[in-house]
Amino acid sequence: MDTKLLIELIGYLGSLLVVISMLMTSLTKLRIVNTIGGVIFTIYALIIQSYPTAIMNLCLVIINLYRLYQIRKSGPHYQMYETTGKDTSLQYLVEYYKSDILHFFPDTDTEALKECNAVFMVVGETTPAGFLIGNRIEADTIDVIVDYSTPRYRDTSLGKYLYEELSKRGIRKLRFAVSSVDHEGYMKKMGFTSTVDGFIKEL
Numbered sequence: 001m002d003t004k005l006l007i008e009l010i011g012y013l014g015s016l017l018v019v020i021s022m023l024m025t026s027l028t029k030l031r032i033v034n035t036i037g038g039v040i041f042t043i044y045a046l047i048i049q050s051y052p053t054a055i056m057n058l059c060l061v062i063i064n065l066y067r068l069y070q071i072r073k074s075g076p077h078y079q080m081y082e083t084t085g086k087d088t089s090l091q092y093l094v095e096y097y098k099s100d101i102l103h104f105f106p107d108t109d110t111e112a113l114k115e116c117n118a119v120f121m122v123v124g125e126t127t128p129a130g131f132l133i134g135n136r137i138e139a140d141t142i143d144v145i146v147d148y149s150t151p152r153y154r155d156t157s158l159g160k161y162l163y164e165e166l167s168k169r170g171i172r173k174l175r176f177a178v179s180s181v182d183h184e185g186y187m188k189k190m191g192f193t194s195t196v197d198g199f200i201k202e203l
Contacts, residue, residue: 007047014041026154028071035064078158079123080165085114085133090121093128097150104183105146118142122162129153132162140172159190167203174201
């Protein structure tokens, strides 16, 4: 491959990653992808001897790394509370994110969620971060219908916090008859075990 073309492709790749990062709703993912793009673009700028551009991108990389360190050190500040399916705030969120919820949980009757007796909402700082809705079939077991995170909080930190808090409240088992391939990957990552009855997680 021509050297000049290869150098140009490096520049395009760095620019593309920076642009893609701006489209991400998760702040952590945004900074990670932006950092990778910044590193590649810094290398490109050094190759073409555009030192001001290299210095600017290097500074952005350092800022991103520092922000990622802060996020990792302090972590998101979550708060969980138990509510009911008829909670107006919950109903608003379900309606607002309905199409996204149905993407991950296509068989869900969102109206029927109002009658569920195990409902937990999680707030990140002052922003709704997600919710778990299902039914208690025993005092320590929940049949989960929806375990949803809003796009901004769509990483494993919310799930880890939620499951830890449920454990503190005496919940020992979550059962999930999941029907979405997209959500199955997340559940496996969070430690759910596939069984003939669906997915099960021991807390």
